[in-house]
Every structure is written in structure tokens, then in C-alpha cells.
Amino acid sequence: MENKKSCVGKIVKKQRPVNLDLRTINQPISAIASILHRISGVITFIAVGILLWLLGMSLSSQEGFQHASEIMTGFFAKFILWGILTALGYHICGGIRHVLMDFGLLEESLAAGKASAKVAIVIAVILSILAGVLVW
């Protein structure tokens, strides 16, 4: 039976934000930098397996090296490698930003957080372009 005396649920519902659709909320640059750091960390984690598999194949024998070289000539493989390097580049930029903040070397303000997020993203884009030049 419903407890008619309790109005807790109704009050909480009224106070809650109406829109929780992440696609329509305008995210600040620091939030974008943060989620990109997590995504790039996960991609880098998966990449360790792919790169170790490729390294293992290339070191197994002369034929293995030839096979690994052939795999890396394909557009899809190059695209994956470029993606891995881009993710790693961003993760390192974002990681250095985090370390600087943790050591108190960056000012603890909203403006500094936004500015450092922008700098990390711009450097990562430059590194991504350089990675593309390296891969192709």
C-alpha cells in the first residue's frame, strides 16, 4: 500500500535537473578534455595488445617480419596505427596537464583549467597531423 504521508519523492523529483541528455548539454572544454582523456586511455590500453602482437610477429622469424610489414602496408592498418598514435599523443598531453595540476604548477582556477585544456587539445591535434605524416 502506498504511504500517503511521504512526500520525499515528489520534492526530490521537482528539484532535479530536467535535462540530462548529454548530447544536448553544451559541455565546457574542460569536460571534453576529461572525457577524451578517458577514451584515449582505453584506446591506448587496447593498443598495447595490438602493438605487442605485431611486434611478436615481426620478431618471430624472417617470414613473420615480412608478414607484419605486409599488414602495415594496408590503408586500414595504417588508419588504426594513426588512431593509436593520436590517442597516445592526446593521452600524454592530457596526462602531463593532469600531472602539472596535481603538482600545483597550474593555477587552480576555471580560466586556467579551460586554457590548459585548450592547449592540450591543440598540441594533440598537431601531434596527430605529424603522426599522419609519419604513418603515410
Ligand code: HEM
Ligand atoms: C600504455 C600507456 C597508457 C595507458 C594504457 C593508459 C591508460 C589510462 C587509463 C585507462 C586511464 C584512466 C582514465 C580515466 O579513468 O578517466 C588513465 C589515466 C591517466 N593517465 Fe594514462 N595511460 C597510459 C600512459 C600514460 C602516460 C604516458 C601518461 C603521462 C603523460 C599518463 C597519464 C595519466 C594520468 C595523469 C591519468 C589520470 C587522469 C585523471 O586523474 O583523471 N598515462 N590512463
